[in-house]
Amino acid sequence: MAPLRRSLPTLNLLSTFESAARLGSFTLAAGELGVTQAAVSQQIKALEQELNKTLFLRAHRRVILTPAGAALASTVGVAFARMAEMIETLRQPEVPDTVAIGVTLAFNQFWLMPRLPDFRARFPHVRLRLVADDMPMDLRQARLDVAIRYGLAPFEDAVSHADRPECAFPVASPALLARLGIEPARADILHMPLIASDIVNPAWMPWRQWARALRLGPALGRASDMSRLRFNHYSDTVQAALNGEGVTMGWEVLLEDTLREGRLVRLGSDSVVPEERYHLVTPIGRQPNPAARIFLDWMIERLVPQAA
Structure with missing residues (x-):
């Protein structure tokens, strides 16, 4: 098989043919391509000579495709449309959707x-x-x-x-501390309302595990078991704490914004850095x-x- 660039007519000839075939007029094709009607006629003639086929029948103010011209127009039209689609795709940023x-x-x-x-x-x-x-x-x-x-x-x-790494420590709302008359640094969470959790994630640290890591004894775990508020999603425990319902486990990274804005405050100095x-x-x-x-x-x- 001969190389494509030698077996195919030039892109300029094919582009002129596609325009004339689609518009049914050399004059309209010339206007679309920005050339003269004579230039379009010359290029169509050159293409017909190269293919040794008559592609158009000339009529009054219009041209009509011959069977050979219609077959070529169909193929060239599809090829140009596919090239246009691919070029548009390539122009888009190279980032998956x-x-x-x-x-x-x-x-x-x-x-x-x-x-x-x-x-x-x-x-x-x-x-x-x-x-x-x-x-x-x-x-x-x-x-x-x-x-x-x-x-x-x-x-x-x-x-x-x-x-x-993450770091866990008790947090509460300023409103709760004001209501109880407690300073954050001196807060004794054992004597404050605790918000407990039943979160199923094995990496979660409940009150009992937090107290065990600090060797605080079993009292805090028992207090959390008696909590009047229990949730199975951490976001709910935080919202309850924001509402002033009690003390919840604060995670430094998760609550970075909430702590910085002062909507929740850290209680005491005890903290646990999990593995x-x-x-x-x-x-x-x-x-x-x-x-x-x-x-x-x-x-x-x-x-x-x-x-x-």
Whole structure:
């Protein structure tokens, strides 16, 4: 087979033919192409000579395709349309449509959502699909590109690109402290209303485990068992604390904004740094696509303090 560039007419001839065939007029084709009617006629004649076929029958003020011309027009029209579609696609930013991100409900609500406007402003071409669940998700089965996972590395299904430790301590609203006449630094949470949780995530630290880590004895655990308020979602315990209902477990990273704004305050000086950390992960054995790489870099910048 001869090379295409030698077996095909020039693109200029084919473009002129396509315009004339579509418009049914050399004059209209000349106007569309920005040339004279004589130039169009000459190019059509050159194409007919090259193919040794008559492509048009000349009529009064119009031209009519011959069977050979109609067959060529159909093929050339489809080819030009496909080229136009591909060129338009190539002109778009080289970023896949969507990045699927796995997060816990609390991380999504308290940390990620407040920061997404910054990402959207900086990377408007990247579309995000957020999948929130408090139970660990298998990145491969859930078809996730990136996840923020709280746990112990290494992971069987994921590679960690960055991590950040967490710190747990009691928090309450200023309104509750004012009502009880308690200063945050001197608060004795054993004698304050506790907000308990029945969260099923194995990485979660309930009051009993927090007290055990600090060797505070069993009293705090018993007090939490007697709590009048129990929730199975962390966001509900935080909202109850914001409403002045009692003391909840505060997580420094999750509540970073809430603590900075003073809507909740830390009580006392006791705290626990768990072995678990927040990990920014991608599926094992799969390189992040360009859009996922953009999100990863942005997350590292925002999540890991020393990377900022």
